[in-house]
Amino acid sequence: MYPKPFEKLISHFTSLPSVGPKMAERLVLYLFKQDQEKLEDFAQCLEDIHKLQICKQCFHIAEGTLCSICMDPRRDMAVLCVVEEPLDIIAIERTRSFQGRYHVLGGVMEPAKKNSVAAPLHIPELLQRIEDENIKEVILATNPTTEGDLTALYLKKKLEPFHIKVTRIARGLATGGDIEYADEITLTSAITNRKDL
């Protein structure tokens, strides 16, 4: 019932996470009403997104081999904040309450498959960084979910041989809540009031 390009765009939007058919229709209709310049810019951004890379040091999104945070000499090199996904970095950066650097795990461990899931996470790279980069503190900022807590405990054990400070973000965040969606004040207090693990 829609013209072909319209129909195709709706199906693209529907394939995105959290977008249902109704929402997809509304988005495409919205785009249809925008001026040429805005649409061209939008199309260009879509084209450019695949040129982005994954930072080879921390696994954040990067424009080159290293992300802007890893390249920033003003960051505190001795502190690493371990997060699940790049979006968590964006949320924490927004608070401006953390001056160290990050390490993205790329997910969390699942209780049922404790050991099989550990492999694809960037845990070996984290341990290597602690050895190579003279890290003094690791903040475990996985989400306060069952999986996030399990992963934090697993990491704590893995970090014991290094004899460094290991902290966990405070319980300011609601249990089961996501760092990504936390408001800035809650997130700032979760980082500031982190506890030794």
Ligand SMILES: [Zn+2]
């Ligand atoms: Zn990086």
